[in-house]
Amino acid sequence: MIGLMAREEHRTATSTRIRTAQTRTTEAPTPTRPATRAWTTRLVVLGIVLTALNLRPAITSLGALLEEVRDGLGMSGSVAGLLTSVPPLCFALFGVMAPRLARRFGPGAVVCAGMAAITAGLFLRPYLGSTAGFLAASALALMGIALSNVLMPVIVKRWFPDRVGSMTGLYSMALALGTASAAAVTVPMTEALGGSWQTGLAVWAGLAALAVLPWIPFVRNRDADRERGRDGEHRPDGGAAPAASAQEKHARVEAPTLRITRSRTAWALAVYFGLQATGAYITMGWMAQIFRDAGVHAGTAGLLLAVTMVMGVPLAFVIPRLATRLPHQGPIVLALGVCGLVGYAGLYLAPVAGSWAWALLLGVSNCSFPLALTMVGMRARTSAGVAQLSGFAQSTGYLISIPGPLLVGVLYQHSGGWGLPIALMAGLMIPQMAVGVLAGRDRTVEDEAAR
Structure with a gap:
C-alpha cells in the first residue's frame, strides 16, 4: 500500500512537473518579445x-x-565666409x-540629445540680435548635428x-530630402510668413522637435542599448545576434582600442570625407549667391540649390546599394568626380544659360557623401x-574642410567675382578622386591597424 502510494505520488509529481514545463513553454513571453522588438525596430x-x-x-x-x-x-563677405565655415568646424x-x-x-x-540641441539652436539664433549670438546658437544646433x-x-x-x-x-535619401x-x-x-528672415529660419525648429520623439524610449532604456552594443548586433528579424562566449566577451573588453x-x-x-565636405558646404553656403550674382532671381536661385x-x-x-555589391568603390568615386568637374566648368562659363544642367551635375557630385558613409560601414x-x-x-574630415568655405568668401570679396572661387572648387576635385580610389579598396581598418 505504501509502495503504491509512493508510486502514485511519484507519477503525480512527474506529471505536475511536465504540466508546469508545458505551461511555462506555453506562457513564455515569446510572442511578446518579438512583437516588442519589431515595434522597437520600426x-x-x-x-x-x-x-x-x-x-x-x-x-x-x-x-x-x-x-x-x-x-x-x-x-x-569675410564674416559670411566664416559663418559658412562654422558647420565643418563644429562637426x-x-x-x-x-x-x-x-x-x-x-x-x-x-541622438535624442542632439535633436533637442538642434531644436533649441534653430529656434534661438534668429532672435539673438547680433552676429556673435547668431554664431553661438548656430554652434549649438551644429553640435547636435x-x-x-x-x-x-x-x-x-x-x-x-x-x-x-x-x-x-534610406538615411542618405532622407538627408538629401x-x-x-x-x-x-x-x-x-x-515670404508667405510676412517676409521676416527670422521667422523663415526659426520655423525649421519645429521639424527638429518632431525628431526628438522617437528617441525618447532609448533615453529611458539606455542601459539595454549599451549592452546591445557590447554583447552583439541586433538582428532586424526581432532576435539578437548570438551572444559571445564569456572568454570572447572578456577578450573584447580587455582588448586595446583600435x-x-x-x-x-x-x-x-x-x-575623402573632408574634401567632399568642402565641396558640399561651399555649394550649400554659396551656390545660391553665385546664381543671384549672375542675375538669377532669388527664388529661382533657391530652387537651383534645391x-x-x-x-x-x-x-x-541607389549608390550605397551599388557600392556594397562592388569589391572596389573606385569607379563610383571617379564617376562622381567627373560630374563635379563638368558642373564647375559650366558654372564658370555659362552660369545662367546652363544653370539647371550645372545644378544637376553638382547634385550628382555631392552624392560622394552617402558613398563615404557607406564605405565607413564597409x-x-x-x-x-x-x-x-x-x-x-x-x-x-570636417577639420580638413574648415578653410574651404572661408577661403571662398575671402576670394570672392577681394577678387570681386566668382572666377577664383570656382577654380578652387574644381581644383579640389582632383585630390578628392585620388584619395577616394584609395579609400574604396577592399580591406578593413582592423587588419591594417593590426599590422
Missing part, C-alpha cells in the same frame, strides 16, 4: 529617417537667406565626442548589420570599429 527606422531630415536644414535654409541675414546683422570639434558619449549613455540617448552625423552609421551597423547598404541609402526641402521652401515660406591612425584606409577615407540637393534623394538610395567589421572609424573619418 521606431529606430522612424528615428533614423526623422534625424536624417534634420541634419542639413540648419545650413541650407541659411544659404537661401544668406544675403538677408548679412544685411540684417551687418556682416561683411570636427563635437563629432569626436560622439563615440565616447555613445559608450556611456547609448547612441539612441545621444555633429553627434548625430557620427552615430548614424553606428546605429545602422548595430541594428541592421545585414542591410548596411539599404539602410544607409531635408537638405533640398530647406533650400527650396525657405524663401517662399519666408589604433585607427595606423590604417592607411582610415586616413584616405578621412581625407535641385542640387534633391539629386541626392534617388541617388543616395571598411570595419564590427559596430565598435565603425564607431571609431566614423568618429575619426568625420572629425578629421
Whole structure:
C-alpha cells in the first residue's frame, strides 16, 4: 500500500512537473518579445529617417537667406565666409565626442540629445540680435548635428548589420530630402510668413522637435542599448545576434582600442570625407549667391540649390546599394568626380544659360557623401570599429574642410567675382578622386591597424 502510494505520488509529481514545463513553454513571453522588438525596430527606422531630415536644414535654409541675414546683422563677405565655415568646424570639434558619449549613455540617448540641441539652436539664433549670438546658437544646433552625423552609421551597423547598404541609402535619401526641402521652401515660406528672415529660419525648429520623439524610449532604456552594443548586433528579424562566449566577451573588453591612425584606409577615407565636405558646404553656403550674382532671381536661385540637393534623394538610395555589391568603390568615386568637374566648368562659363544642367551635375557630385558613409560601414567589421572609424573619418574630415568655405568668401570679396572661387572648387576635385580610389579598396581598418 505504501509502495503504491509512493508510486502514485511519484507519477503525480512527474506529471505536475511536465504540466508546469508545458505551461511555462506555453506562457513564455515569446510572442511578446518579438512583437516588442519589431515595434522597437520600426521606431529606430522612424528615428533614423526623422534625424536624417534634420541634419542639413540648419545650413541650407541659411544659404537661401544668406544675403538677408548679412544685411540684417551687418556682416561683411569675410564674416559670411566664416559663418559658412562654422558647420565643418563644429562637426570636427563635437563629432569626436560622439563615440565616447555613445559608450556611456547609448547612441539612441545621444541622438535624442542632439535633436533637442538642434531644436533649441534653430529656434534661438534668429532672435539673438547680433552676429556673435547668431554664431553661438548656430554652434549649438551644429553640435547636435555633429553627434548625430557620427552615430548614424553606428546605429545602422548595430541594428541592421545585414542591410548596411539599404539602410544607409534610406538615411542618405532622407538627408538629401531635408537638405533640398530647406533650400527650396525657405524663401517662399519666408515670404508667405510676412517676409521676416527670422521667422523663415526659426520655423525649421519645429521639424527638429518632431525628431526628438522617437528617441525618447532609448533615453529611458539606455542601459539595454549599451549592452546591445557590447554583447552583439541586433538582428532586424526581432532576435539578437548570438551572444559571445564569456572568454570572447572578456577578450573584447580587455582588448586595446583600435589604433585607427595606423590604417592607411582610415586616413584616405578621412581625407575623402573632408574634401567632399568642402565641396558640399561651399555649394550649400554659396551656390545660391553665385546664381543671384549672375542675375538669377532669388527664388529661382533657391530652387537651383534645391535641385542640387534633391539629386541626392534617388541617388543616395541607389549608390550605397551599388557600392556594397562592388569589391572596389573606385569607379563610383571617379564617376562622381567627373560630374563635379563638368558642373564647375559650366558654372564658370555659362552660369545662367546652363544653370539647371550645372545644378544637376553638382547634385550628382555631392552624392560622394552617402558613398563615404557607406564605405565607413564597409571598411570595419564590427559596430565598435565603425564607431571609431566614423568618429575619426568625420572629425578629421570636417577639420580638413574648415578653410574651404572661408577661403571662398575671402576670394570672392577681394577678387570681386566668382572666377577664383570656382577654380578652387574644381581644383579640389582632383585630390578628392585620388584619395577616394584609395579609400574604396577592399580591406578593413582592423587588419591594417593590426599590422
